[in-house]
Amino acid sequence: MTQTDIATWSGEIYQKLLRHRVRQVAYVPDAGHLHLIERCIESREMVSVPLTTEEEGVALLAGAWLGGDRGVLLMQSSGVGNCLNMLSLPRVCEMPLVMLVTMRGECGEFNPWQIPMGRNTEKLLTTAGVLTFPVDESGRLEEVVDSAMRKAFEGPSAVAVLISQRILGVKNFGK
C-alpha cells in the first residue's frame, strides 16, 4: 500500500462524510488517518476537533447530535479502551456514533505493546454495544463506510469501521 493508495481511499471516505452531511470530525491522530484528517481540517463544511483522549470524542459527538450535527470519530485501535465507559452515553440515549478505527496489533505488528488492545478491539466494541464493520481490502472501504454511516444515522446506532493493517501497511520504525 503506497501513500498514493492511502490518499485515494482517504479521498473516497471524505466524499462519503460529505454525502452523509458530517459536520464535526473529532480525532486523536493516527498515521493511517493522516490524509483524511488533512482533508477534514481543510474542509469548509466541517469543524475538526483534535482531542486529548478518545472518550472526549464520544461525548463531543453526543453533544453535537443533541444540537443537530452529525459527526465522526477518528482514532487508532489503542484508543478504543479509553472509550469504554463513555460508550454508555450513545448506548443509553440511542444516539448515532460513527468511529473510524485504524487497526494496530494485527499480523506483522512490530510493537508488542499494541497487541493487547489491537487483538481485543472488536470484542470490546461488541461488548459495549457498538456494531463493528471490519475491512481488509481498500477496494471495499468506501462501500463499508457508506453502509456503516447509513446504519448509524438511520438507526440510530453506534458503529465502528475497523480498517485493517493490510490496508494501512505495517509501521516498522524503519527496521
Next chain:
Amino acid sequence: MDSERSKHYPLYRRQVVARLLRDRGDMLVVAGLGASAWDITAAGDDPLNFPLWGAMGGAVPMGLGLALSQPGRRVLVVTGDGEMLMGLGSLATVALQSPANLGIVVLDNEHYGETGMQSTHTAGNADLAAMAIAAGFPVCDTVWDDAGLEAALPLIRNGKAPVFLNIKIRAETPPLVLPPKQGVVLKNRFRLALLGAEE
C-alpha cells in the same frame, strides 16, 4: 488535604444554580452526573436541560459538541469538581476550539457527593481555574461569594469567549430532586425543543 474548610464556604449550590439559571432565556444546559444534575433540576426541569446520569468526565466535551453545533445559542455546562477532574484534558480541547457561546461552571465543594463525601483533589492544592488558564481559556475565575457570583453572571450570559468559572460552594447534601432517568427521553425532548419535529 483539608476536608473541613468547604463546610464553611458561604455559597450554597442550589442558590448558585438557581441564580445562574434565572432568566436563562433559550440557553442550553448540560449538567455533569450527580449533584449538579439534581441542582439544575431543582432550579426547574426544562427540555433544554441535559442532566447526565453517567459518562463521568463527559460533561465538558458534550457541551463543546453542542456549542459547536449551535453557535447562535448560549450553552452552559454545570458540573462538579470530581466530574471535572476526570476530564481535565477536555479543557485544552475546548480552549483550542474557543467557542464564544460556551460557559463552564464547576460547583466545587471539594468532595465526591454521591459516594460518601470523600475529599477530591481540590481539597488539597489542585486549583481548577488555574488549570483552565493553563489549558488556554481566556476568561477564568474562582468565585467565593455572592459579589463574585453577581460579577460573573454577565460573562455566562454574554461572554465573547469561552468562560470557565470555579465556584467554591459549601459541602452539604441538599434533598434529591431527580430529573428523568431515561436517556432516550432526555435526548428526544431536548432535540424536539431545540430542533423541532424530525423530518
